[in-house]
Amino acid sequence: MTQKTALTPATHTTPSARFSRSVRKGDILQVAGQVGFLPAEQCRPPTPAGPTLREQTRQTLADAEAILEEGGAGWDDVMMIRVHLTDTDHFAEMNDIYDVCFDAQYLTRPPAARCPLPAARTTVHVGLPAGLLVAIDALAVLDRARPGHRSLEESYNEVGG
Amino acid sequence: MTQKTALTPATHTTPSARFSRSVRKGDILQVAGQVGFLPAEQCRPPTPAGPTLREQTRQTLADAEAILEEGGAGWDDVMMIRVHLTDTDHFAEMNDIYDVCFDAQYLTRPPAARCPLPAARTTVHVGLPAGLLVAIDALAVLDRARPGHRSLEESYNEVGG
């Protein structure tokens, strides 16, 4: 049986309700809407990384990446990214920040691995809680054959063996 | 071959267009946006459970749960819940209703099963058709090994056996 597990980096703030920052089950990993809060500190309520779109977007993507890494995954495994912006004037700026973030990530790789396939994306303008300018969530499909992602026992169970 | 099937509790209203209240295929179950309509009655158009956020949210979650159960699943199988609210002032109240609903559900379980792992979530403020305050959809991943969710034949097909 494939268990659902949570992926919650220790630095992330506690969710405001009964939801998980991320869950994985089988080869599906779902990252909840990240909103760019600073790393958790005792006695401080969740605090945005800064007042600007740039600060919040970069923190949001870093938080999503930390979750993916905790799940043994990375941006290459991400199928869909949903970007929610609060200001229609932020669309072009968000695209710039988004592209720089992904370009920077891939520049650290060996040349042969530098041309990844980006995830699909939908970007919409919505309302978010006060002070938040962006919320980003992501759906990833993990590699089944990658060691650690699925035990032999789990795989045998799947085929009734 | 893995067939797509619909999960449509008999009490649910007919969708306003060519969409299904929920579909399942393989181990993926997708619940469409539920909006808290009262159980269907002949000669009555779809009617919200009430004018308040509480009434609509509780009905919405109950409708999603009925769909999950018809699919042999439950909240534990849900990976992602998307909450769409129309009023930015409703965020905190929705969280309270949300938590009470899930806490109440789990209190009915044996103690050993009382600490489930909640789904990931994204909450945004959008516009909805007049009179509706909340729309909630959910993505679930079912247990493959659970009897009935996947036949032996389907599993063998997957490995080319």
Place this chain on the structure above:
Amino acid sequence: MTQKTALTPATHTTPSARFSRSVRKGDILQVAGQVGFLPAEQCRPPTPAGPTLREQTRQTLADAEAILEEGGAGWDDVMMIRVHLTDTDHFAEMNDIYDVCFDAQYLTRPPAARCPLPAARTTVHVGLPAGLLVAIDALAVLDRARPGHRSLEESYNEVGG
């Protein structure tokens, strides 16, 4: 190992940022938010199919369908469609266009295949970049046993064989 691949019909415009029009990995196919741009032409920026909801919605659905077909899939494989409208007055009209599109598609089939199971759907009203009235994305689950969707080697890898 299951590779992620892009599905990008040649006529589609280049995305505005580092995202793919669609990606497939294993049996999951995710269509990014389609917004009804006319087929790409050199030296012309992405241009909506027209100023009306009808033109944009029909183009959007046609673009999504072209992607599905490039992935060896079709509407029958789609589990979830997210419709994002900018104007709350467009809901009923969109439903009419939506239904006509799907009815028309299925009328071209042999009678025995004319009653497909529509995808689940969530429809919300949001903001979109200027000039765009609708954005539609879709999540599909492909048939694993269908030839070409998954090699024997991939399947054997899954069970550790």
